[in-house]
Amino acid sequence: MNGVYTDVHTLSGAYALDALPADERAFFERHLEVCTACRGEVDELVATAAVLAATTAEHPPAPLRNRVIDLVDVTRQLPPAQSVPQPRTKPGMLAQLRLALPPVAAALALAVVVLTSMTANLNQRVEGLEQELTANSGEAQAANDLLPILAAADARTSDLRAQGDQTVRYIHSARLGRGVLVSDGMAPLAPNKTYEVWLFHDGQPVPAGLFEPNDAGRSMAVLDEVVAGAEAIAVTIEPVGGSPEPTGRIVARADV
Amino acid sequence: MAAAQPRPLRAVPAGAGSVAPVSTETLLARVARGDQPAFATLFDRMSGQIYGLVRRVLRDPAQSEEVAQEVLLEVWRNATRFDAARGSATAWVMTMAHRRAVDRVRSEQAARNRDDRVGVRNAGGGSFDAVAEEVEVRLEHQQVRAALDGLTDLQREAVELAYYGGYTYREVAELLDTPLGTVKTRLRDGLIRLRDNLGVTA
Numbered sequence: 001m002n003g004v005y006t007d008v009h010t011l012s013g014a015y016a017l018d019a020l021p022a023d024e025r026a027f028f029e030r031h032l033e034v035c036t037a038c039r040g041e042v043d044e045l046v047a048t049a050a051v052l053a054a055t056t057a058e059h060p061p062a063p064l065r066n067r068v069i070d071l072v073d074v075t076r077q078l079p080p081a082q083s084v085p086q087p088r089t090k091p092g093m094l095a096q097l098r099l100a101l102p103p104v105a106a107a108l109a110l111a112v113v114v115l116t117s118m119t120a121n122l123n124q125r126v127e128g129l130e131q132e133l134t135a136n137s138g139e140a141q142a143a144n145d146l147l148p149i150l151a152a153a154d155a156r157t158s159d160l161r162a163q164g165d166q167t168v169r170y171i172h173s174a175r176l177g178r179g180v181l182v183s184d185g186m187a188p189l190a191p192n193k194t195y196e197v198w199l200f201h202d203g204q205p206v207p208a209g210l211f212e213p214n215d216a217g218r219s220m221a222v223l224d225e226v227v228a229g230a231e232a233i234a235v236t237i238e239p240v241g242g243s244p245e246p247t248g249r250i251v252a253r254a255d256v
Numbered sequence: 257m258a259a260a261q262p263r264p265l266r267a268v269p270a271g272a273g274s275v276a277p278v279s280t281e282t283l284l285a286r287v288a289r290g291d292q293p294a295f296a297t298l299f300d301r302m303s304g305q306i307y308g309l310v311r312r313v314l315r316d317p318a319q320s321e322e323v324a325q326e327v328l329l330e331v332w333r334n335a336t337r338f339d340a341a342r343g344s345a346t347a348w349v350m351t352m353a354h355r356r357a358v359d360r361v362r363s364e365q366a367a368r369n370r371d372d373r374v375g376v377r378n379a380g381g382g383s384f385d386a387v388a389e390e391v392e393v394r395l396e397h398q399q400v401r402a403a404l405d406g407l408t409d410l411q412r413e414a415v416e417l418a419y420y421g422g423y424t425y426r427e428v429a430e431l432l433d434t435p436l437g438t439v440k441t442r443l444r445d446g447l448i449r450l451r452d453n454l455g456v457t458a
Contacts, residue, residue, distance in 0.1 A: 010437075010440050010441055010444055011440060012444055013440065013441075013442075013443035013444025013445070013446065013447045013448075014418065014424075014425040014439075014440055014443045014444070016447055017415065017418040017419050017443055017447070018354055018355055018358040018418075018419075018422070019418035019419075019423065019424050019425040019428065019443060020424065020425065021362075021424050021426065022362065040458075043342060043343060043458030044451055044456060044457065044458045045444075045447045045448070045451060046343070046347070046351055046458070047343050047344065047347045047451075047456050047457065047458045048447050048450050048451040048454065048456045049351070049354070049419060049447065050343075050344075050346065050347035050348075050350040050351050050354070051347070051396060051400060051450075051454055051456055052400060052404075052415075052419050052420070052450075053305050053308070053309040053350040053353070053354065054305070054396035054397050054399075054400050055396075055397050055400050055401060056305070056308040056309045056311075056312040056420065057304040057305045057308040057309075057397075058304060058307055058308030058311055058312075059304055059307070060303050060304065060306075060307035060321065060324055061307075061317070061321055064303065064307070064321055064324060064325060064328075065296075065299060065300075065303070067325065068299060068303075068325055068328045068329065069292070069295070069296055069299065071325070071329055072292060072295055072329065072332045073292065075329060075332060075333060076333075077288070077290060077332060077333050077334075077335065077336055078333050078334055078336050078337060079336065080288070080336040080337065
């Protein structure tokens with residue numbers, strides 16, 4: 001665990017060689033966005049790695065040429081410049097959440113949609129959701145917990161880098177000092193294990209709570225107390241009851 | 257028809273005194289404007305390197321052909337996004353090819369066959385001679401071999417397992433029975449030494 005967080009600069013070689021596991025690759029790419037020194041080095045090392053391909057040239061099977069050229073004929077090219085649009089949510093995830101989660105979480109899923117869409121009508125739309133929810137008495141308390149976070153003007157959404165099909169999203173408001181963690185497709189755990197959330201303050205992990213996904217691997221949890229000022233969030237697998245310090249492997253993480 | 261056609265010579269690096277018809281950067285710029293004949297030329301110039309690298313990593317010819325096709329289509333689709341300020345066209349294409357090959361290795365279906373890939377280094381290095389008429393490739397091949405030989409054993413083994421084997425640094429550490437931190441460092445200082453010996457700039 002420490003290795004990941006303390007030696008981030010030394011990952012440049014492994015990154016240039018595509019030798020980082022997917023989650024660490026994503027983590028390092030986030031680091032590159034803010035570290036100019038690494039970026040310069042990485043550009044050069046990536047170019048160096050590419051030269052290594054010079055030793056492996058081999059004629060491709062002959063049919064490949066016509067096939068590719070035929071495909072090119074019917075393939076539209078991307079428009080120039082601008083960044084490649086990255087889907088913020090896996091297709092289908094929200095729809096599944098809506099069906100399988102209890103009503104409050106369904107509202108949360110809708111609220112996530114609201115958050116990721118244009119912010120212009122945000123307050124209006126969240127108010128609408130709030131009315132819908134509070135009309136249903138049993139959910140009022142949960143709605144009271146969740147909606148202010150989602151509706152906060154400074155609410156920020158971070159998608160954690162997770163392995164495989166696991167999706168973990170963290171929405172928090174620095175002003176309120178509270179956050180919501182939603183997950184989907186989490187791997188089932190042994191009965192003596194739990195997922196634990198960590199918020200990083202000055203590089204140090206602080207326990208932020210435990211969560212148990214349902215049978216479909218979905219969960220949501222409200223985080224508070226240690227939200228304010230955290231620079232990163234991570235999820236590990238720990239012995240049931242949780243640990244004061246992370247001992248298991250990181251299954252998801254993001255800068256926040 | 258494709259195989260019977262003479263393959264055009266690649267552009268020789270500046271200063272080598274040879275006729276360099278069209279740079280790969282220029283070709284790519286034409287491809288970005290939808291020029292299909294330019295793409296065909298680019299195919300002839302790059303497909304051997306792309307397929308060879310992908311096959312070196314994946315071993316399986318059918319999968320390699322599939323991935324090479326994906327890479328070539330990606331070159332076509334993304335040519336508009338190539339930024340010469342950030343590196344050479346060849347590096348851009350080969351970086352894409354390596355990433356795709358590695359992503360395929362890491363995908364679940366390839367994970368099944370992982371164990372079969374151990375020892376890739378000596379299991380037939382590809383029929384390089386078949387494309388050795390490509391002057392630049394041959395020149396680079398020798399330079400790269402020499403540069404790799406200039407690394408320490410651990411640096412070379414780690415870099416080769418990571419790049420040609422498509423292993424993560426964690427897997428490299430396992431294979432070489434070396435601590436993770438050491439492998440990370442060797443990959444980095446190995447690449448830095450290669451960069452300096454080969455005079456690579458971004």
